[in-house]
Amino acid sequence: MAPKDAIDIPSFATTQLALLEAELQSELLETSSLISNTSPTALQRAGLAITNLTLTSQRTGLGGKTVVELGPDSATASKDGQLAEHGVRTGDIVVVSEMPSGSARKKEVRELESKGCRGVVTRVGSRAVWVALDEREGDERVGGKRLWLVKLANDITYKRMNQVMQRLQKMKSEEYSSFVRVLFGLTSPSPVSRDVVEGKDLEWVDLSLNESQKEAIRFALNSKEVALIHGPPGTGKTHTLIELILQMLKQNLRVLVCGPSNISVDNIVERLAPHKISIVRLGHPARLLPSVLNHSLDVLTQTSDAAAIVQDVRKEMDTKQASIRKTKSGRERKAIYGDLKELRKEYRERERKCIGNLIGGSKVVLATLHGAGGFQTRDEVFDVVIIDEASQALEAQCWVPLLRASKVVLAGDHLQLPPTIKSLNSKTTKVKTKDSEDAIKGLTLETTLFDRLLRLHGPGIKRMLTTQYRMHEKIMRFPSDELYESKLVAADGVKARLLKDLPYEVQETEDTTEPLIFFDTQGGDFPEKNEEEVDKKAGNGMVGESKSNEMEAAIVKRHVRNLVAAGVRPDDIAVITPYNAQLALMARELKEAFPGIELGSVDGFQGREKEAVIVTLVRSNASKEVGFLGEKRRLNVAMTRPRRSLVIIGDSETLQGNKFLKRWIEHLEECSDLRYPSVSTLNAL
Numbered sequence: 001m002a003p004k005d006a007i008d009i010p011s012f013a014t015t016q017l018a019l020l021e022a023e024l025q026s027e028l029l030e031t032s033s034l035i036s037n038t039s040p041t042a043l044q045r046a047g048l049a050i051t052n053l054t055l056t057s058q059r060t061g062l063g064g065k066t067v068v069e070l071g072p073d074s075a076t077a078s079k080d081g082q083l084a085e086h087g088v089r090t091g092d093i094v095v096v097s098e099m100p101s102g103s104a105r106k107k108e109v110r111e112l113e114s115k116g117c118r119g120v121v122t123r124v125g126s127r128a129v130w131v132a133l134d135e136r137e138g139d140e141r142v143g144g145k146r147l148w149l150v151k152l153a154n155d156i157t158y159k160r161m162n163q164v165m166q167r168l169q170k171m172k173s174e175e176y177s178s179f180v181r182v183l184f185g186l187t188s189p190s191p192v193s194r195d196v197v198e199g200k201d202l203e204w205v206d207l208s209l210n211e212s213q214k215e216a217i218r219f220a221l222n223s224k225e226v227a228l229i230h231g232p233p234g235t236g237k238t239h240t241l242i243e244l245i246l247q248m249l250k251q252n253l254r255v256l257v258c259g260p261s262n263i264s265v266d267n268i269v270e271r272l273a274p275h276k277i278s279i280v281r282l283g284h285p286a287r288l289l290p291s292v293l294n295h296s297l298d299v300l301t302q303t304s305d306a307a308a309i310v311q312d313v314r315k316e317m318d319t320k321q322a323s324i325r326k327t328k329s330g331r332e333r334k335a336i337y338g339d340l341k342e343l344r345k346e347y348r349e350r351e352r353k354c355i356g357n358l359i360g361g362s363k364v365v366l367a368t369l370h371g372a373g374g375f376q377t378r379d380e381v382f383d384v385v386i387i388d389e390a391s392q393a394l395e396a397q398c399w400v401p402l403l404r405a406s407k408v409v410l411a412g413d414h415l416q417l418p419p420t421i422k423s424l425n426s427k428t429t430k431v432k433t434k435d436s437e438d439a440i441k442g443l444t445l446e447t448t449l450f451d452r453l454l455r456l457h458g459p460g461i462k463r464m465l466t467t468q469y470r471m472h473e474k475i476m477r478f479p480s481d482e483l484y485e486s487k488l489v490a491a492d493g494v495k496a497r498l499l500k501d502l503p504y505e506v507q508e509t510e511d512t513t514e515p516l517i518f519f520d521t522q523g524g525d526f527p528e529k530n531e532e533e534v535d536k537k538a539g540n541g542m543v544g545e546s547k548s549n550e551m552e553a554a555i556v557k558r559h560v561r562n563l564v565a566a567g568v569r570p571d572d573i574a575v576i577t578p579y580n581a582q583l584a585l586m587a588r589e590l591k592e593a594f595p596g597i598e599l600g601s602v603d604g605f606q607g608r609e610k611e612a613v614i615v616t617l618v619r620s621n622a623s624k625e626v627g628f629l630g631e632k633r634r635l636n637v638a639m640t641r642p643r644r645s646l647v648i649i650g651d652s653e654t655l656q657g658n659k660f661l662k663r664w665i666e667h668l669e670e671c672s673d674l675r676y677p678s679v680s681t682l683n684a685l
């Protein structure tokens, strides 16, 4: 029987397409306004371009693509031959194009692309940068000119999400598999017997698993269509997934493992590798961690036996490409390009076969959600798709691998921050659809698949990991009670750990023997300041608004100094804040005074941990306005980063402006080491 809020699949896909389009447009608008309003030199300074380049060499990379090496133009290069300072990174999508002449200041992205060629940066060195060109004859278009390279908005990810949503949109209802029907609530998930989940034990590979991890694994193994593994901070989600994958292999299942980012996938490859199973990691080798390269498809296609036959053609292509540069005759060049075209075709055919054999013979394939949609897996079918960090992924992204499987296991924590959305429209607009308005209502791009499934089928489809291996018990208490139904338990090894117990010499002081400290800045002496945040990248006056609080920054500085004086190493300390202006205010001074200390935004620190974390909340005003600080999931991330020491700096009066914050303040007033900083002593510092 279908739950009452079953979703009409075509309407869902239509809604997603509209939301994705709005998001893409806002991203493109941001980049194109930067490119057309800024001079090439200013774009370079802003980290978005590298100017004055020439083509220094080229070779054939994976997929028969041409990889060009670009170095500084000799006429303008510095003496040491190094590239000027820039912000282009491996993996960036760029266009390589002829430099505009001095007078042609106004540039449009379209014009850049028509003159040049798009590609992906595969390597960045101090004297050169390497780009894999998208077009087959791209090298022909960029050779022999003074070039520049400009970073573009990444619309490739959107293309894949759009394709998969269009497939869903067009699918006829008789084509829906029972798996797809469950994911949209047209059918309920098959029940999983309690006896199976709680009963007979499996033969565990990892004997250290705790009971909640074991239960989650048994549950995921026995669910037929869908299982959610809910992993609050520090509860060992990845640890659990590794065992789950090994157990699935024992059952002879074929598994596709995905995550939203390369690092989330590499993390799993690194931990699976010691188990000596055959795994293939898909993805551009330039974007992978060095430690996982041996499992990457690119390396395997060069080293495996089947690869030799591909290599022969590659060598021939490289020789031909080198000969182009030697010949001046246009006719000869044309003939060589003709030969290259043929060789590329041959190369691609051989490579496809080799890749097919490698992937087909592998029981575990790992890729980013986006990467799972590549040509290499087009004909592959999997028994299960496992998605780690699922609450950080857009739903449309998850569908890229999902149409290749008949079961999904999602691991994540919907009570931490969702993926970042740029367009306000996609965050707030509830797109109306003709057919199924009620079911789609409330759906935004921020609604993840994890959220939606939980809402659709209820908590019966999830199991929560409950032992956490990160925080002191006192740090854990509030998030556990407020967000995780008081179910979190601190593991014995961490529940009473203090800074003074660090494995190096730390003195016992009031700061190193107390896990939870609250500096209450109430009273109006620590006012917030409104800062106009000029978008530095833009350099064109695009302005946002952020807040800062100088007096809170002074408390941070004093506290860090005290910790370091007691012996705590700066690289065990992080200062985090929701506001960029506050970061900007503190960063330089703290980094210079305490090399190794980390500063970051709360959003940027998700997934990380530190021994000591200082959170400056910044807001302090008479009208009790807390703005985006009121978001529970952001506060949850902020308060669950530390292992041994959490220090909060905030104005208890202002923070009454939000219910969750108010309860947190009450908790801190009752359970923390409460301190009232004095302005005069801070001023005297």
Ligand SMILES: Nc1ncnc2c1ncn2[C@@H]1O[C@H](COP(=O)(O)OP(=O)(O)OP(=O)(O)O)[C@@H](O)[C@H]1O
Residues within 6 Å of the ligand: 208, 209, 210, 213, 231, 232, 233, 234, 235, 236, 237, 238, 239, 240, 469
């Ligand atoms: N059963 C266990 N016994 C002992 N330590 C464990 C166990 N499970 C996880 N841990 C430890 O907990 C820490 C976090 O685990 P892991 O890295 O797997 O979690 P994660 O999913 O990456 O992070 P998080 O759960 O914080 O999102 C690691 O140091 C890991 O060794």
